Amino acid sequence: MRTVEWDYASGNLRMIDQRRLPRELVFVSLDDYGQVAIAIQDMIVRGAPAIGAAAAFGLALAAQKSHATDKISLHNELEQAAQVLRSSRPTAVNLAWGLKRILNFVDRSDVSAQELPSLILEEAQRIADEDVEINRRMATLGAGLIDDGDTVIHHCNTGALATVDWGTALGVIRMAHEMGKHIHVLVDETRPRLQGSRLTAWELEQYRIPYQIICDNAAGYFLHSGQVQKVLFGGDRMAANGDVANKIGTYMLALAAHDNSVPVYAVIPTSTIDLAIKQGGDIPIEERQPEEVLSLQINGSFVAPKGAEARNPAFDVTPHRLLSAIVTENGVVYPPFDQNLTITVKGTQS
Numbered sequence: 135m136r137t138v139e140w141d142y143a144s145g146n147l148r149m150i151d152q153r154r155l156p157r158e159l160v161f162v163s164l165d166d167y168g169q170v171a172i173a174i175q176d177m178i179v180r181g182a183p184a185i186g187a188a189a190a191f192g193l194a195l196a197a198q199k200s201h202a203t204d205k206i207s208l209h210n211e212l213e214q215a216a217q218v219l220r221s222s223r224p225t226a227v228n229l230a231w232g233l234k235r236i237l238n239f240v241d242r243s244d245v246s247a248q249e250l251p252s253l254i255l256e257e258a259q260r261i262a263d264e265d266v267e268i269n270r271r272m273a274t275l276g277a278g279l280i281d282d283g284d285t286v287i288h289h290c291n292t293g294a295l296a297t298v299d300w301g302t303a304l305g306v307i308r309m310a311h312e313m314g315k316h317i318h319v320l321v322d323e324t325r326p327r328l329q330g331s332r333l334t335a336w337e338l339e340q341y342r343i344p345y346q347i348i349c350d351n352a353a354g355y356f357l358h359s360g361q362v363q364k365v366l367f368g369g370d371r372m373a374a375n376g377d378v379a380n381k382i383g384t385y386m387l388a389l390a391a392h393d394n395s396v397p398v399y400a401v402i403p404t405s406t407i408d409l410a411i412k413q414g415g416d417i418p419i420e421e422r423q424p425e426e427v428l429s430l431q432i433n434g435s436f437v438a439p440k441g442a443e444a445r446n447p448a449f450d451v452t453p454h455r456l457l458s459a460i461v462t463e464n465g466v467v468y469p470p471f472d473q474n475l476t477i478t479v480k481g482t483q484s
Contacts, residue, residue, distance in 0.1 A: 136266075136299045138179060138187050140259060145198065147191045149179050152295055156336035166199065167192040167215045174222040174229070177327070181296025182370045182406055183265050186228030189219045190258035193236045197251040208247045209240055224418045225379055225449050227371040227408045232261060262298045268403050268463040269300035276306030276366075276401050276461040277313055284363040285318045287353055287391075290381035291333035292368035292401065303366040303401040304334060306461065311343045319345040320356060324381055326426045326446065350383050354390040365391040369402040376454030376471030377414025378402070382447055388456040397458040404462050404479045414451035422446045 141148045147164045154160045170192035196215035202208035216233040239257045293304035324330035331347045338345045369378040391398045424444035430437045460467040467474045
């Protein structure tokens with residue numbers, strides 16, 4: 135079961151509606167790139183790798199619907215569709231990466247406009263399939279950092295739901311579990327949308343990995359009291375120096391871990407490393423609607439006073455100095471990150 139997949143019977147894009155989990159597992163079918171953009175914006179699909187694959191399939195939908203008779207006209211239509219998809223969420227670099235890969239593929243293709251739609255779909259499918267294999271490689275490499283008996287704090291959701299399949303940081307935990315290592319996971323709720331308690335806990339249930347949900351602000355207690363041996367999370371965009379933008383709350387978690395000498399590992403594919411951005415302060419941070427913060431209810435009543443205002447940044451930036459290592463599909467990268475990340479990414483591109 136993949137988070138995002140092409141339904142060859144209907145010619146539509148099929149994805150899990152992650153807003154409905156964990157109460158029910160529901161799939162939605164999309165037949166237009168505009169619907170894909172809305173699905174990304176509304177977080178029907180989320181997680182940087184999954185968003186990248188969804189965007190690529192969105193361009194495949196645009197190509198399927200196109201009536202262009204020449205390659206230039208088709209490219210212009212795809213660029214317009216890419217602009218809509220690109221604007222759906224600004225922080226995750228995989229979104230722009232997936233779109234760029236499809237557009238570059240179109241530019242390189244020496245075929246007619248009529249032949250391109252099927253080839254674009256094949257390229258989007260390659261992106262999805264490669265994501266699964268990349269995640270498996272990261273999981274195998276990262277599992278070597280997990281010891282038998284470890285308790286791990288995990289932030290947000292980085293499992294199969296955040297990717298096409300398998301996962302990044304949660305994929306590492308899953309692989310270590312499948313290797314026979316006894317692991318216990320402390321799952322940050324990850325407010326305000328609760329991807330930890332809704333999605334990560336649901337995935338751990340499927341894998342039968344022992345876990346407990348904790349409030350985000352309880353992480354410091356468990357770290358300081360010596361009850362945690364590792365901290366793992368993913369990332370939506372990493373700068374060339376190793377600064378990483380991830381779900382809001384990651385920075386505070388990494389600070390607390392660093393202060394208590396607990397190793398901190400970011401698990402990300404090289405497609406999430408943006409060498410064009412030198413440091414984390416240059417990463418655009420999405421600020422979402424305040425209603426996500428103000429909608430909390432207890433016993434059927436809103437917690438916040440009527441008319442209250444809120445701020446809702448979706449991500450924060452964790453400085454590279456707080457990271458012990460970065461797990462990629464090409465290996466585990468250690469400091470100095472500004473040198474070693476470039477070598478890792480350029481090795482992928484060569």
